[in-house]
Amino acid sequence: MSTREKTLWIIAGILIIIYALFPIAWIISLSLKSSADISNGQFLPTALSWENYRSILVGDASELFLPALRNSFGICLIATAISSVLAMFAAYAIARIDFRGKKIILSTALAVAIFPVIAIATPLYNLWREVGLYDTWPGLILPYLSLTLPISIWTLSAFFREIPWEMEQAAQVDGATPWQAFRKVIVPLAAPGVFTTAIIAFFLAWNDFVYGITLTSTEASRPVPAALGLFSGASQFESPTGPIAAAALIVTIPVVVLVLIFQRRIVAGLTNGAVKG
Amino acid sequence: MSSIEMDHIVKEYGDGFQAVNDVSLDIADGEFMILVGPSGCGKSTLLRMIVGLEDITSGEMRIGGARVNEKAPRDRNLSMVFQNYALYPHLSVYENIAFPLRLSKTPNDEVEKRVNQAADVLELHEHLKRKPANLSGGQRQRVAMGRAIVRDADAFLFDEPLSNLDAKLRGQMRTEIARLQRRLGITTVYVTHDQTEAMTLGDRVCVLRKGLVQQVASPRELYEQPVNLFVAGFIGSPPMNFLPASLEGTALRTPFGDIELGEERAATVRGHDVLLVGIRPEYFEDASLVDEAKKPHGATFTAQVDVTEWLGDAQYAYIPYEAPAEVAEQLKELSEELDSEQLRTQAVVSIDSTSRIREGREAEFWLDTRKIHIFDPKTGDNLTRDAEAGRRLTEMAEEDRVEQMDRERV
Numbered sequence: 309m310s311t312r313e314k315t316l317w318i319i320a321g322i323l324i325i326i327y328a329l330f331p332i333a334w335i336i337s338l339s340l341k342s343s344a345d346i347s348n349g350q351f352l353p354t355a356l357s358w359e360n361y362r363s364i365l366v367g368d369a370s371e372l373f374l375p376a377l378r379n380s381f382g383i384c385l386i387a388t389a390i391s392s393v394l395a396m397f398a399a400y401a402i403a404r405i406d407f408r409g410k411k412i413i414l415s416t417a418l419a420v421a422i423f424p425v426i427a428i429a430t431p432l433y434n435l436w437r438e439v440g441l442y443d444t445w446p447g448l449i450l451p452y453l454s455l456t457l458p459i460s461i462w463t464l465s466a467f468f469r470e471i472p473w474e475m476e477q478a479a480q481v482d483g484a485t486p487w488q489a490f491r492k493v494i495v496p497l498a499a500p501g502v503f504t505t506a507i508i509a510f511f512l513a514w515n516d517f518v519y520g521i522t523l524t525s526t527e528a529s530r531p532v533p534a535a536l537g538l539f540s541g542a543s544q545f546e547s548p549t550g551p552i553a554a555a556a557l558i559v560t561i562p563v564v565v566l567v568l569i570f571q572r573r574i575v576a577g578l579t580n581g582a583v584k585g
Numbered sequence: 586m587s588s589i590e591m592d593h594i595v596k597e598y599g600d601g602f603q604a605v606n607d608v609s610l611d612i613a614d615g616e617f618m619i620l621v622g623p624s625g626c627g628k629s630t631l632l633r634m635i636v637g638l639e640d641i642t643s644g645e646m647r648i649g650g651a652r653v654n655e656k657a658p659r660d661r662n663l664s665m666v667f668q669n670y671a672l673y674p675h676l677s678v679y680e681n682i683a684f685p686l687r688l689s690k691t692p693n694d695e696v697e698k699r700v701n702q703a704a705d706v707l708e709l710h711e712h713l714k715r716k717p718a719n720l721s722g723g724q725r726q727r728v729a730m731g732r733a734i735v736r737d738a739d740a741f742l743f744d745e746p747l748s749n750l751d752a753k754l755r756g757q758m759r760t761e762i763a764r765l766q767r768r769l770g771i772t773t774v775y776v777t778h779d780q781t782e783a784m785t786l787g788d789r790v791c792v793l794r795k796g797l798v799q800q801v802a803s804p805r806e807l808y809e810q811p812v813n814l815f816v817a818g819f820i821g822s823p824p825m826n827f828l829p830a831s832l833e834g835t836a837l838r839t840p841f842g843d844i845e846l847g848e849e850r851a852a853t854v855r856g857h858d859v860l861l862v863g864i865r866p867e868y869f870e871d872a873s874l875v876d877e878a879k880k881p882h883g884a885t886f887t888a889q890v891d892v893t894e895w896l897g898d899a900q901y902a903y904i905p906y907e908a909p910a911e912v913a914e915q916l917k918e919l920s921e922e923l924d925s926e927q928l929r930t931q932a933v934v935s936i937d938s939t940s941r942i943r944e945g946r947e948a949e950f951w952l953d954t955r956k957i958h959i960f961d962p963k964t965g966d967n968l969t970r971d972a973e974a975g976r977r978l979t980e981m982a983e984e985d986r987v988e989q990m991d992r993e994r995v
């Protein structure tokens with residue numbers, strides 16, 4: 309590579325990084341501006357202010373934000389766990405067993421995944437009010453399963469297909485029941501796949517706005533994205549840009565942390581056997 | 586330890602394909618049985634039916650006298666070494682070997698004792714803590730064997746265990762497996778498509794073709810008294826030569842001249858327009874190097890040598906010959922089925938390595954006519970097979986085996 313080429317690559321790389329990270333930098337900067345400083349016409353705050361964070365964590369917006377944070381965590385974790393376990397069994401059956409209707413299950417899953425959420429939000433709202441699921445955790449967990457299950461089944465069955473059949477057969481010859489073979493051989497080998505799928509599922513649920521805003525009404529179950537929409541400024545004429553930026557940052561942190569933790573597991577899983585145990 | 590009996594076993598796959606067709610085979614307690622045949626002939630299918638990974642369509646499978654058709658693999662107490670080893674990548678070598686013991690809830694100190702014993706036998710001690718991915722092919726192979734021998738299985742099953750190794754390692758592991766089997770004296774069924782493995786390892790060899798058993802016999806019987814063209818062509822390397830011939834009086838007319846059969850042998854082959862003479866490469870010799878005393882037992886002929894290969898300890902000469910179109914076609918089909926790539930009709934002739942026969946020249950050869958076999962090209966049957974002599978060869982092998990096992994037990 310000539311120096312000229314190298315320089316071009318570096319410049320291109322920097323441009324892409326700026327393009328990707330600029331909005332985040334902007335949000336960080338916004339979250340650190342005081343309400344008077346928001347429209348100061350410059351990128352950086354004139355003076356660092358923790359006012360926005362104080363407002364959402366201990367101040368007047370905290371009544372809205374903190375329960376929402378708890379709801380989001382609880383609902384998304386439960387939905388992810390349930391969908392991972394269910395998807396694991398479904399994907400295993402799809403990858404291993406020849407049964408009638410396999411194609412139908414896969415294409416139904418795909419259909420569910422591409423079905424516009426907005427189209428069922430309203431019917432679901434009416435239904436949930438009838439059956440008493442409106443504004444409850446299960447009332448959100450159920451639709452989140454419909455968001456996360458299809459993609460989990462698809463990715464996991466791809467992972468299971470990669471695991472050689474013989475591995476399981478060897479286990480059976482060694483004296484394992486089908487369940488033992490699944491638990492002691494297939495699950496550990498599929499772990500990276502399960503973690504990847506769990507992360508994707510968690511994000512899908514965590515980022516949902518439509519269900520969150522439609523199917524909840526109080527802090528009993530309202531998740532963070534819905535709560536952010538309900539923030540109000542200090543006065544009617546002021547938009548709550550600062551607190552929203554601060555809240556956005558706070559809800560991003562767990563996601564980043566999760567990725568870092570799981571990424572370790574994923575890499576460890578992928579290179580399994582290549583590392584000394 | 587147990588015998589394995591197969592009674593009219595049939596396997597029909599879901600798509601209607603008959604992979605194994607009416608196989609009956611008795612494997613004695615402690616015997617080393619080889620299943621051999623070209624790729625796709627149903628060897629693995631048969632092995633997997635023994636171990637229980639494949640349902641049996643019809644027929645009965647008995648292990649140690651008890652019917653096992655309906656038993657799950659884990660209830661058959663057999664251990665198996667897979668072609669690609671099927672080691673558990675997430676477990677250390679130690680835990681891989683210990684896996685069957687862990688499943689049977691063996692106490693820890695017993696596990697340790699057994700794994701160490703297996704590691705002793707297979708020289709795996711310094712690798713016990715490593716993961717399979719870091720091992721070489723031969724080491725993985727040994728781990729797979731360790732997993733097989735660590736528990737008291739009734740029989741060992743091997744599915745082409747050496748086919749992923751390079752030639753040198755394959756030779757080493759072959760002797761290792763033979764030694765291990767003799768030492769443990771456990772009934773073994775070994776699948777291979779490699780006739781060298783079949784000949785060197787087996788007490789008896791079962792040759793399969795398209796799901797049908799062709800012949801079950803000791804390696805020597807297969808070599809010296811094959812039942813048909815297929816077995817004759819499959820066993821032996823370089824393979825047996827098949828020359829077209831016709832009977833004239835009591836002599837066979839072949840591209841290499843006439844072969845006198847004598848009245849008795851001529852009578853057994855009479856009544857066929859075309860015959861195929863099967864001659865192993867080593868039945869030939871450079872005529873100038875043959876004892877005068879031996880010469881009357883064979884026929885001498887001259888032929889144009891196409892190519893010679895000198896290997897140090899042996900030498901091969903290739904002699905092309907003309908064959909009638911229909912025979913040539915059949916020989917081509919046979920060699921395709923045997924996975925050999927003989928492009929032209931030529932005889933491979935083994936001559937002494939000191940022979941001065943040169944490429945492209947005429948040379949004089951001698952052929953030991955006592956050992957040739959004559960086949961009916963239509964059915965493939967060996968018309969000159971001496972069943973009695975064959976039976977004696979296999980009996981001798983059986984006596985050897987029993988004697989060896991007794992010696993090991995002492």
Ligand SMILES: Nc1ncnc2c1ncn2[C@@H]1O[C@H](COP(=O)(O)OP(=O)(O)O)[C@@H](O)[C@H]1O
Nearest residue numbers: 598600602604623624625626627628629630631
């Ligand atoms: N699951 C299956 N379904 C249909 N046909 C199969 C299946 N497994 C193997 N076969 C066919 O059965 C034949 C024998 O296969 P196999 O026992 O694996 O042969 P090999 O002697 O090479 O081990 C092959 O022709 C193969 O195509």
Ligand SMILES: [Mg+2]
Nearest residue numbers: 628629630745
């Ligand atoms: Mg096979």
